[in-house]
Amino acid sequence: MIKKVILGALLIGTAIVGKAQNKIAEHDIEGKMKWFEEAKLGIFIHAGIYSVADVSESWSFHNGTISVDDYMKQQNGYTLSKYDPAAWAEMIKDCGARYCVITTKHHDGVAMYNTKVGKLSAVKTCAAKKDMIKPFFEELRKREVKCGAYFSLIDWTHNDYPGYLKNKERYDIKKEPARWERFQKFFQGQIKEISDAFNPDLWWFDGDWEHSAEEWQAEKTRNMILEKNANTIINGRLQGYGDYDTPEQNFPVVRPAFKWWELCMTMNENWGYRVSDNNWKTPYEIITIFVDAVSNGGNLLLDIGPKPDGTYPEPVVSTLKELGDWNKRNGEGIFGTIPGIPQGHYYGPTTLSKDSKTLFLFVHGKTSGQVLLKGIDNKIQDITVLGSNVKLTHKVVGKISWSSVPGLVYIDLPETAIDKYVTCIKVTLDAPIKLYRGKGGFLTN
Numbered sequence: 001m002i003k004k005v006i007l008g009a010l011l012i013g014t015a016i017v018g019k020a021q022n023k024i025a026e027h028d029i030e031g032k033m034k035w036f037e038e039a040k041l042g043i044f045i046h047a048g049i050y051s052v053a054d055v056s057e058s059w060s061f062h063n064g065t066i067s068v069d070d071y072m073k074q075q076n077g078y079t080l081s082k083y084d085p086a087a088w089a090e091m092i093k094d095c096g097a098r099y100c101v102i103t104t105k106h107h108d109g110v111a112m113y114n115t116k117v118g119k120l121s122a123v124k125t126c127a128a129k130k131d132m133i134k135p136f137f138e139e140l141r142k143r144e145v146k147c148g149a150y151f152s153l154i155d156w157t158h159n160d161y162p163g164y165l166k167n168k169e170r171y172d173i174k175k176e177p178a179r180w181e182r183f184q185k186f187f188q189g190q191i192k193e194i195s196d197a198f199n200p201d202l203w204w205f206d207g208d209w210e211h212s213a214e215e216w217q218a219e220k221t222r223n224m225i226l227e228k229n230a231n232t233i234i235n236g237r238l239q240g241y242g243d244y245d246t247p248e249q250n251f252p253v254v255r256p257a258f259k260w261w262e263l264c265m266t267m268n269e270n271w272g273y274r275v276s277d278n279n280w281k282t283p284y285e286i287i288t289i290f291v292d293a294v295s296n297g298g299n300l301l302l303d304i305g306p307k308p309d310g311t312y313p314e315p316v317v318s319t320l321k322e323l324g325d326w327n328k329r330n331g332e333g334i335f336g337t338i339p340g341i342p343q344g345h346y347y348g349p350t351t352l353s354k355d356s357k358t359l360f361l362f363v364h365g366k367t368s369g370q371v372l373l374k375g376i377d378n379k380i381q382d383i384t385v386l387g388s389n390v391k392l393t394h395k396v397v398g399k400i401s402w403s404s405v406p407g408l409v410y411i412d413l414p415e416t417a418i419d420k421y422v423t424c425i426k427v428t429l430d431a432p433i434k435l436y437r438g439k440g441g442f443l444t445n
């Protein structure tokens with residue numbers, strides 16, 4: 001029985017989750033999504049054999065930039081010899097992330113956990129000879145970081161999977177339905193293994209675009225997962241059977257119409273580690289993108305990729321440290337907030353406290369001087385800068401006693417009070433925020 005439309009009604013123009021309309025029964029979607037909505041920051045980890053030979057994750061052999069043989073040989077170099085799951089979890093916790101999503105299996109079919117139903121894994125066919133996921137989830141959970149399992153539906157190296165190379169399919173599922181059924185059993189078997197072994201708080205499917213909802217048996221797959229854990233969250237890449245949308249490397253210009261969304265973004269240009277990729281986003285860029293996502297009601301899922309020995313390149317470590325320090329100074333304006341006020345009242349990102357009595361204004365870069373707020377029909381009780389707690393003065397300009405126009409608020413932000421990346425100004429109001437968008441006129445009271 002369909003009790004509730006998950007995202008469909010909330011969506012305007014989104015391809016993926018929009019298809020969920022009228023299809024999904026859900027016990028308590030709001031309750032289930034609560035932690036996700038409050039999390040704001042997640043770390044995405046693309047761990048896999050592709051880190052060995054400076055190639056892109058799975059796509060490199062699929063697109064023919066490396067032969068399948070050479071690609072698979074990377075398993076011998078995937079040692080994880082310095083893998084320290086506790087240190088990983090610590091680094092993630094420390095940057096302020098509330099959840100982490102790691103590749104349990106990418107499109108190349110090499111599982112990072114100890115799969116019994118699959119042939120390829122970090123345990124059986126890689127030099128590492130170990131399950132990466134088990135100890136990592138344990139360490140995350142010790143630190144109360146939610147655990148997400150990325151799982152690729154596509155499995156380009158599996159003999160029963162129709163897709164293989166860009167220009168070479170294995171077979172047509174219409175002609176060989178039994179073979180496709182074998183594959184369905186296989187991937188669902190892996191999902192069951194992951195459910196049973198790790199009970200993920202979140203499932204991050206990928207690759208659904210190669211087949212339809214019917215072909216993936218998306219509804220059955222979803223139900224199977226929810227039967228095990230009704231509270232687990234499913235991303236929007238299960239052909240319409242997900243809970244939230246995943247705009248990939250896409251920075252929404254205006255607030256997306258759907259309720260739950262997550263921007264997934266690489267820290268450099270690749271999802272996995274590549275020695276040649278040094279085009280790192282700076283801490284400033286990452287923080288501004290993060291703030292932008294949060295102010296528009298989304299989360300940032302920031303991707304990093306470990307080296308084959310299980311360590312991280314220096315820019316990953318230092319950027320996460322900077323992000324964590326920024327969150328420690330400014331977290332009050334991020335975590336536990338709701339999306340801010342519409343653009344036009346303030347020329348920058350904003351958030352609000354849950355009771356809407358506190359407005360947080362984010363000021364980019366080294367900007368100091370007078371910060372302008374427009375159309376706020378409230379009395380301001382107090383203005384401070386997060387981190388330093390410096391009290392700020394302000395001036396109301398253009399307020400006429402008989403007019404309903406609230407006047408412009410100019411807040412003085414001195415150079416000495418600004419954050420090295422993004423400053424957060426906390427404006428305490430007398431009551432829940434009231435936005436003025438009128439045309440002027442006499443006060444009625």
Ligand code: GLC
Pocket residue numbers: 046057059206207248264271
């Ligand atoms: C794309 C790619 C994949 C990557 C994912 C992360 O779907 O196929 O390689 O893992 O994006 O969002």
